Amino acid sequence: MTSNGKPKFAMYWAASCGGCEIAVLNIHEKILDVDANFEVVFWPVAMDAKYKDVEAMEDGSILLTLFNGAIRNDENEHIAKLLRQKSKILVAFGSCATEGCMPALANLTSIEEVVETYYSTISTDNPQNIHPQPTYKAPEGEIYIPKLYPIVRTLDQVVEVDYYMPGCPPESHQIAAVIDLVIDVLQGKATLPPKGSTIGAGGSTVCDDCPRKRDVKKIKEFKRIQDVMLDPEICILEQGVICSGPATRNGCGALCPQAGSPCIGCYGPAEGVLDYGARLLTAVASVIDSNDPAEIERILDGIPDPAGMFYRFNLGGSLLRASKAAWAK
Amino acid sequence: MSKERIGVYVCHCGSNIAGTVDVAEVSRWAGEALKDRGVVVSRDYKFMCSSLGQELIQKDIQEQGLTRVVVAACSPHLHEQTFRNACKEGGLNPYLCELVSIREQCSWIHPDKAVGTEKAKAIVSGGVEKVIWDEPLEPLRVPINPVTLVVGGGIAGIQAALEVANAGYPVIMVEREPSIGGHMAQFDKTFPTLDCAACILTPRMVEVGSHPNVKLFTYAEVTNVSGYVGNFQVTIKQKARSVDTDLCTGCGICQEKCPKKVIDPVFEAGLGYRKAVYTPFPQAVPKYPVIDRENCTYFLKGTCRACEKFCPTGAIDFTQEDEYFTVDVGQIILATGWDLFDARRIPQYGYGRLANVFTSLEFERLTNAAGPTGGKVVLRDGVTVPKSVAIIHCVGSRDKNYNPYCSAICCMQSLKFAHLVHERTGAEVYNFYIDMRTPAKGYEEFYQRVLEEGTHFIRGKVAEITDAARYPGEEGKLIVQAENTLVGKQMRVPVDMVILSAALEPRHDFKEVARLFGISCSEEGWLIERHPKLDPVATMTEGIYIAGCAQGPKDIPASVAQGAAAAARVVGKIQQKEITMEPIRASINQDKCSGCRICNNMCPFNAISFIEDRMVSEVNPALCQGCGTCVAACPAGAISGTVFSDQAILAQLDGLLLNNLKAIDLTPA
Structure with a gap:
């Protein structure tokens, strides 16, 4: 492929669902600006390319790489290191890359258990009991599939990251704004934020953008969303349904609570917060309206899966990262 | 590199610290390894809290231009104020001084000197990182309400x-x-002088x-x-007293006329009766009675109202509510105060099962002239005067099955009981004790007096009190089985009455x-x-x-x-x-605060208010006590506490882990 002289752009998906790619395409005609200003050199979902093409590029020759997905296997890690080497600006794009997201919830169990659940449990139709084998000797030679790591890692636990863009996926208007910013920087009209910054997000939390009425919080019972008719005007947390809004960085425009669903925390921790789950946990614990240990116990029983609730998106980026079960081997 | 000029002072605390920590080495290490972190002076001294130790700090502040001070000594509970004052005298804001504990948290808990020394270094290192973040503060003054x-x-x-x-x-x-x-009102006599409690x-x-x-x-x-x-x-x-205290004269007619008699489990220790409308005892203060609604016939059945009918001032008010x-x-x-140990918990002593086993409080009521028997020491039947009485010490005290502590009063109380039994009945008295403890003024003399009165003292813990006679002469008696440890023999003492000197326990x-x-x-x-x-x-x-x-x-x-x-x-x-x-206060970063109101209900001092028009919460510094509850509760990390900011705590951790010795820039921006 010959260069057209424009700055080079790459996007990659590691352990991810593909939602981030769709979010990028969802910027509509803005994608034409990307094409006008960048030469897309590597973007597996959108164009054909080989890893060896990337390996052949000069170090630092890609201006901007949006890297989504967590580091689940050795292929993910290899490409992360490769793109780090080839890119001037590496952005951890989306929740998986910034904080582990859903893939990192596997860090609560051992990798054997993950594979077992995937291929052998009752919900799986696998009559021949086929399990993936790491290597296979074909007539043409030995082939292999990427090796799974016991712990899912975030991008910055593997390589140095320049910027973080949270969200599952990042909101399209935020992506568009970031692309505009980079174009402005290219044209000398703006400067980049300090390295390590979170971009494409707000500086407060979701409650800041949420129009629901709020009062002091006193919770006597936690309810699950399917068991309750939510009042459309009042703070969801006050109604006993755990809303992660108070702990979650804003930038999405509080879409979920406005649609009658609690915030589930995909934009990650607020600026300066070390451990998202711990913060949310202490906040939720703080508003339980009881001093009686037995009653508190009963109220807490209303949260059937605390790790999944409070660390839904952040387990990989949390202080603990994984449970003992995952580390055990 | 920190721009601060830090002085580090390592205290020997005699041998308290120097015994298990090589203080000279800690001081030398801090001066060299933490030089890049701003340490310009590092000293060790025998007693940093002495005036000479304090002068050392003051001199360095003045001569070396120290801007921060770390003292590695005892717990801040003991000497934080001392060293803050020393800094103040030396011309440095007292809040720029950190006291880190290498005694309670290090030397006292580590027997190994090498380990203790390394840990002390880490603690000092943590203190140095923390002190860099400290800010000069002024103490707050608030008026004190004189009401107690x-x-x-x-x-x-x-x-x-x-x-x-x-x-x-x-x-x-x-x-x-x-x-x-309180309990004193239930007693008749008080030891050792035997003056009348009332x-x-x-x-x-x-x-x-x-x-x-x-x-x-x-x-x-x-x-x-x-x-x-x-x-x-x-x-x-x-x-609700159900009695209008403005009208009540305390004449007692209501108590006289009330037809409902109930056992009084509190003041009479279950040994006597009171009415449903009552004052616990004649000299009660205040004199106004209360109606016990759980037992009052009117509250139970809706009829009676005898008290209301006879009250000369119309003070009875059944409609009163709790206010x-x-x-x-x-x-x-x-x-x-205290609660009495429930002697039923020791089944082998038979209290609650054997009629003539009494608790100490019951016996107090028996001897009280205003008590249910008018001060006569009699058996549960109300008439029989006992001819022999056993008094058991340490019931529920000094016993790892119940309470490990000594209840302090039982020895003297039991001696008093022995004296009163002698005085009122002439009965033989046996005191079963483990150790006799009479340490206060006049107590030992009282013990001698009771000895001379002919009380039998048996040193041994009672195994059992039973009514099962085994030998002639035991029939119809309570038999106290114990080992007399002074003669090394088992003995069975048949008596008419047993008094259990039960333990004092914390209120339920x-x-x-x-x-x-x-x-x-x-x-x-x-x-x-x-x-x-x-x-x-x-x-x-x-x-x-x-x-x-x-x-x-x-x-x-x-x-x-x-x-x-x-x-x-x-x-x-x-x-x-x-x-x-202490000027330790929380503050809310208004840009980060999303007004979620999680913190609003947390503050024990009601210092947080929600500003409706700006949709943010604010801390009133005059009310804030710096407890940190809201800092921990804030899900957005928008609340920070002075002296204990997240950055300061994390910096201290970095110091403890010696991360500060690695090439990481930890200096505040």
């Missing part, structure tokens, strides 16, 4: 209330029972009841406490009391003093004091002494007119 709340109207509370009231300051006393007086107590009770500076609430409880030293808000629940009101007080004295609701007032209690449940020797009546919560048996088992003289001591502390504080408070 005394909780509990036993002898300790009475003494405390009178001392404060007589010093000219207002007192609010809250007592759970219908009358003040004769010395009731004048004090009357004084409390009529004192112009004392506002007394009986049949009332504290239900909520908020605020802080100098400015507490206390909610009191006045239980809650809030008072503002500056300081609080807790004198909540000690946990609620501790939580309500924000203080801590020991494993057993006694409220904990600030220092067991040097600060016995203060607690770790500023402005809250403890006195009497709430703090631990003690006799009347000790309770009175503590009541007076607590009062002296309170009066001393009131006379300062204002109190100095």
